[in-house]
Amino acid sequence: MLNMEVKIGSLKLKNPIMTASGTYGFGKEYGEYYDLSKLGAVVVKGLTLKPREGNKTPRIAETPAGILNSVGLQNPGVDAFLEQDLPYLRTYDTAVIANIAGNTVEEYCEMAEKLGSQVDAIELNISCPNVKEGGVAFGTKCDSVYSITKSVKQHCRVPLIVKLSPNVRDIVEIALAAEEAGADCLSLINTLLGMAIDINCRKPILANVVGGLSGPAVKPVAVRMVYQVAKEVKIPVIGMGGISSWQDAVEFIIAGADAVAIGTYNFVNPKAPVEVLEGVLGYMEKNHYQMLSDFKGKVVL
Amino acid sequence: MLNMEVKIGSLKLKNPIMTASGTYGFGKEYGEYYDLSKLGAVVVKGLTLKPREGNKTPRIAETPAGILNSVGLQNPGVDAFLEQDLPYLRTYDTAVIANIAGNTVEEYCEMAEKLGSQVDAIELNISCPNVKEGGVAFGTKCDSVYSITKSVKQHCRVPLIVKLSPNVRDIVEIALAAEEAGADCLSLINTLLGMAIDINCRKPILANVVGGLSGPAVKPVAVRMVYQVAKEVKIPVIGMGGISSWQDAVEFIIAGADAVAIGTYNFVNPKAPVEVLEGVLGYMEKNHYQMLSDFKGKVVL
Amino acid sequence: MDNEICKVIQNKELTKGKGIYEMVLQSEKIADAAMPGQFIHIRINAGYYPLLRRPISIHSVDKTKGTVSVIYHIKGQGTEELSRVKTDTAMDVMGPLGNGFPLLGNKKCAVVGGGIGTAPLLELAKNLSECDAYLGFRDCVYKIEAFEESCKSVHIATEDGSVGYKGYIIELLEQNIADYEVVYTCGPKVMMKCVVDICRKNKVECYVSIEERMGCGIGACLVCACKVQEENGEWHYKKACKDGPVFHAKEVVFDA
Amino acid sequence: MDNEICKVIQNKELTKGKGIYEMVLQSEKIADAAMPGQFIHIRINAGYYPLLRRPISIHSVDKTKGTVSVIYHIKGQGTEELSRVKTDTAMDVMGPLGNGFPLLGNKKCAVVGGGIGTAPLLELAKNLSECDAYLGFRDCVYKIEAFEESCKSVHIATEDGSVGYKGYIIELLEQNIADYEVVYTCGPKVMMKCVVDICRKNKVECYVSIEERMGCGIGACLVCACKVQEENGEWHYKKACKDGPVFHAKEVVFDA
């Protein structure tokens, strides 16, 4: 029997297919397209301590094989999530991972406390390029990554995933800082900072001027970073950035990812995660792999 | 009369359309497709002090709306360039810009000396991701950017352009370091470090494992960096990264670029630079712009 | 729910060289479920360019034939490519999506559309027992006959005067506003603002269909935020794709 | 020079479901200039995906009709899309590019091809007054008649024995190698290596056509490096696109 199980700290996922935060709301919408129990995990929209309205529109622009977004963490706040959104997700047999963002280290810690063990893991979003405070500022320097991870870890009752920003000089040094500070897992990549201008009116297409680039365009950068990081850390790595097919998912796993997340491509194909899952299964069968570790990180040099 | 002139230090270009280093050889091949005198400038393949064979093949991989390359600075060396390749370019009425890369600061300086004023400007390549020594290592930290720029500037008899790597946390701080050290102009972006894996044989597609991502996929990152840098520096900026049409060129100029370079797209459309030039001209006429400064950097916020 | 693979029955230009097209798709499922004011989310091609789906309002459905028609104008790369799609092509379509117009058929209704914004109003008119249509265009009109079949009276205005009244359609609406209890509108923001103003002044109930750039189209990504006002003056963002695209006029805050 | 916009005269599968296609393009200019062993650089579509052109060898030219034919197999996204191109489509093509086979027609020649590598050998055979063909395939053969028209004798081998000799084509070549002064070869690397070895042992002059991933196709980007050996044992990189794709066998270093 084929075994697709993945371990993230103490958390066991039935398979390595997850959804990327912010592209999947709180699951409800895609729950109308397929049974969420098929997924290894659902990662919910980035949460903040208080409700947030997010940025002005337009919040999305299309670029070659990619999109820019500047949603800016619109969300109902962590309390409303626990009350109103989590119960729906709990009707499914899938892990629920909360993505959290704060303005201060204290806010992150407070959110971790509130979430307690009601979610299966917490993903620390210190890489959102769309908010002025906090966000990416925490995630692009080793010392701040280290200290915020260390602090939150003390308040975190479930596995702590640190989500890395690709807008850095050396992703490995950031990854090592997070690992050293006690992260149970790393996820990468968040979006690359980008911009698009409408040449007719000379205005940036996004009201927020700049936004985060995601989608197939960024895949080569994401694969490279996953490869570099997975070689150097001992904790598991969740790979994402431009996955649109099972082939892409397999590429990330070969590069070293323990699990993968589908983001932007949900918008293109609402059933992408399920199709990716089926495809990875088929690939494993065809190659007579029994478990993910049979090909995970097995780049032939 | 429409004036498209651009000044780069003491160098005057007749128009802002250039070719990107490494995508255009030494001009001869594209010279069979159109009159090189139409271009503002030709930037030649990255030169090293001694001839270099470059990396093993495959050196190119295709990615969504982009390519990865790992040529690794194959070139005949600066002496052979001056003897064998420059004379051809000199038969055209276009500026010739030499792109140079070295293993040590001394090598860069020696090349600048050798080139003297035989070329119209020198572009300092401290951002090549495809060589182990030097290259990108010089270009991603402020202090090394500052010191190499400062040193080479003392040996440089023509305007010095510093080419920036996008693989950094804060492009503005790097740009300011180069400006402070005496750069006459900045060009950006060089390629983003990326990777692609063939899932059938599990080998990286590039023999060199990783390579530089270029083409339309990177345009949003490039536009954002040009926008951020042009706002902060007083020297001119050459924008590049994914330009495939006059619309893209106009987008870079609105973002703040004084001139633009076409790279990867030469492979797709050998006449891209001329078509971009004509399109920018048409755009200026349609909008009754007399010169580039009528719309350069004029982002409407 | 499922995204549907629908065959293109027809895709042809309605205007001579003005870039307004009608596409008819075969889909029993969508035709069956569609309500006036809802939209479909169309994948232009199987590649990465354009990457995102394009939201297009449902113009008309034929429940017997199981077909859905949309009207679109060529705006950029996506719609340009859509216009080149040939008959019999299989298109990947999500829908029907969103919240359509509330059907207040027992009241005296008017539908007020500008340009391509007239498109979703036909299916609405077909579903209202008695309604008048106010249709404004720049310089070319389309689908007038279809409205004439479904409406009591049809008022046309063109900016260049080539057909009907020369000027803006809101001028005609303003003259007759006293005749209506409910107005439904879709079109350029400036036009809809005027319609909303006229209705407010005359205490006529008004529903607007708004446009926002979309990602998922189903409420998961939050890029399509639409500012809505509470009774108490506070505002927040709703999702144009899921809570809308139709909103009660008193909710919507027209920014900039 | 110019990139040409050529009309597709024909694009059809040669084999039943094995994914080998022939495309015929209308281009007086390319037909006129083409030499055996050269290639054309085809833009698959006007979008960004696939971004790069695809290099395909010239299979045959008809200078009177002004047509050029290529044979390709579906390998990935680019050739897959190429196979779906319809007759009359206008394709953007650069070429003819590269250095073809030197025509040593006064010598006793053999052309030795494996799989899709047989394609460029037809135009070569047509331009040699007397030559024999050695064509190896896995499990399906194509274009045999065309070779029979242009060659003195044609030897076929298939790995599954479905047509001709069961085994590798090099076995047949080895038996007859003494008959030839020049051998031209194109095909999988392993096959070409064997051919080169056989020729070296028998002191037969040999030319090989090599494949490297390409960018520009004209010598400007240096991605298509091909290792060549100097007389003195030193090696360096030549450009497969411009200096090749045909090289003298003694120059080429077959790595890995």
Ligand SMILES: Cc1cc2nc3c(=O)[nH]c(=O)nc-3n(C[C@H](O)[C@H](O)[C@H](O)COP(=O)(O)OP(=O)(O)OC[C@H]3O[C@@H](n4cnc5c(N)ncnc54)[C@H](O)[C@@H]3O)c2cc1C
């Ligand atoms: C609910 C809804 C219903 C619509 N109904 C219709 C209709 O019936 N007929 C019709 O012609 N058009 C309609 N539109 C607008 C239509 O979606 C856009 O014109 C179309 O997406 C433009 O795509 P493009 O690639 O041609 O243009 P581009 O400008 O190249 O598009 C680039 C990006 O911007 C988005 N975009 C551009 N303009 C708009 C816009 N006005 N609204 C939303 N997104 C936009 C595109 O979806 C795409 O993501 C509707 C929009 C919405 C939100």
Ligand SMILES: Cc1cc2nc3c(=O)[nH]c(=O)nc-3n(C[C@H](O)[C@H](O)[C@H](O)COP(=O)(O)OP(=O)(O)OC[C@H]3O[C@@H](n4cnc5c(N)ncnc54)[C@H](O)[C@@H]3O)c2cc1C
């Ligand atoms: C000089 C020359 C002549 C050729 N002649 C023929 C021919 O006559 N018939 C034929 O079927 N094929 C020929 N090829 C190989 C053909 O170019 C590739 O099979 C084709 O580019 C694959 O594209 P793809 O998108 O289908 O595959 P993918 O694997 O998706 O291509 C991805 C990238 O790799 C490159 N690539 C993949 N395989 C090869 C290869 N074997 N050689 C070079 N580049 C490759 C592609 O060009 C593209 O950039 C020739 C190659 C060269 C260099």
Ligand SMILES: Cc1cc2nc3c(=O)[nH]c(=O)nc-3n(C[C@H](O)[C@H](O)[C@H](O)COP(=O)(O)O)c2cc1C
């Ligand atoms: C619309 C949108 C909203 C996003 N919101 C969040 C978020 O709230 N928190 C977060 O950590 N990442 C967020 N991301 C980043 C994604 O989770 C993911 O890291 C990124 O998009 C790369 O994956 P992809 O290319 O598959 O989309 C968002 C991405 C998109 C496109």
Ligand SMILES: Cc1cc2nc3c(=O)[nH]c(=O)nc-3n(C[C@H](O)[C@H](O)[C@H](O)COP(=O)(O)O)c2cc1C
């Ligand atoms: C094949 C290839 C070779 C390159 N070689 C060099 C080089 O020698 N020196 C350099 O500064 N940049 C080099 N570059 C980077 C380009 O000059 C340019 O900065 C980058 O490709 C982004 O522009 P584009 O997207 O238009 O290609 C190379 C790029 C490519 C694709």
Ligand code: FES
């Ligand atoms: S488009 Fe995604 S929430 Fe509306």
Ligand code: FES
């Ligand atoms: S493909 Fe560019 S040099 Fe050969």
